[in-house]
Amino acid sequence: MRYTPDYLLTDSDEVKRLIRENPWATIVSATASGIVASHYPVVLDDDADGISIVSHVGRPDERAHELGQHEVLVIIQGPHGYISPGWYETDDFVPTWNHVTAHLYGTPEILSDDENFRVLGELVDHFEERMPEPMSLQIDEQVARHVATGTVGIRISITRFDARAKLSQNKAPEVVERIVAALDSDGPYSHPGLAAEMRAAVVRAAEMGAAEMRVAE
Incomplete structure (x- = not known):
């Protein structure tokens, strides 16, 4: 991604939150x-140190990606959307696109068949927990294990990441408020999720400013 210091997201906990809330990932291999x-769903491996994700690919994607032989790029795309200059109420007429994005790097570890089945079960349980009557692979383990043979489980321990939260930080507070209000409305390009990210960015900036002031004192 373009190097933009003002938009850098360096907090690993924030990157983990981004992964939890946006689990549909793009895996890229050279x-x-x-x-x-x-493109596959990913979940955090909370038992690991640092950032680690588990997922699976459908055969023969493991061969197409040469998984385990080299580093891969995993792209996590959070809320994003068009920002109209009509919301600024200033002389600025240049639009932009706000987004929260993380590029994660690591070499995949191929899971054993048993661990892959366990991870698949946890993946299903993770997404089914919101349902009124959650489904589970344990409903018929024999059938589920047969289906699982068409997949290859992977764990990726992230060795580095490059993340951005481009959320109109270069705009005056009153302009940011108008953008958030427009995104929260039912008008064109409304996006409540992106509005929420912008509010969170304002809070993070205020907390960082307060912390810096305490250090200076």
Whole structure:
């Protein structure tokens, strides 16, 4: 991503939150045959140190990506949307696109069949817990294990990440308030999720400013 210091997201806890709330990831590999990209759900491995994610790919994607042989890029895309200059109420007429995005890097570890099945079960349980009558792979483990043979489980311990939270930090507070109000409305380009990220960014900036003042004292 373009290097923009004002938008850097360096807090690993915030990156973890981004992964939890936006689990549909893009996995990109530079292979001997060229660049390969696939899309799969990921979940955090909370038992690991640092940032670690687990997922699976459908066969034969593990061969297409040459998984385990090299580093891959995992892209997490959070809320994003068009920002109209019509919301600024200033002379600025240039639009932009706000977003929260993380690029994660690591070399996948191929899971054993048993661990893959366990991870698949946890993945289903993770997403089913919101349902009034959650489904589970344990309903028929034999059938579920047969389906699981068509997948390959992976764990990626993230060795580095490059994340951005571009949320109109370069605008005056009153302009940011108008943008948030527009995103929260039912008008064109409304996006409550992006509005929430912008509010959170304002809070983070205020907390950082207060912390810096305490250190200076």
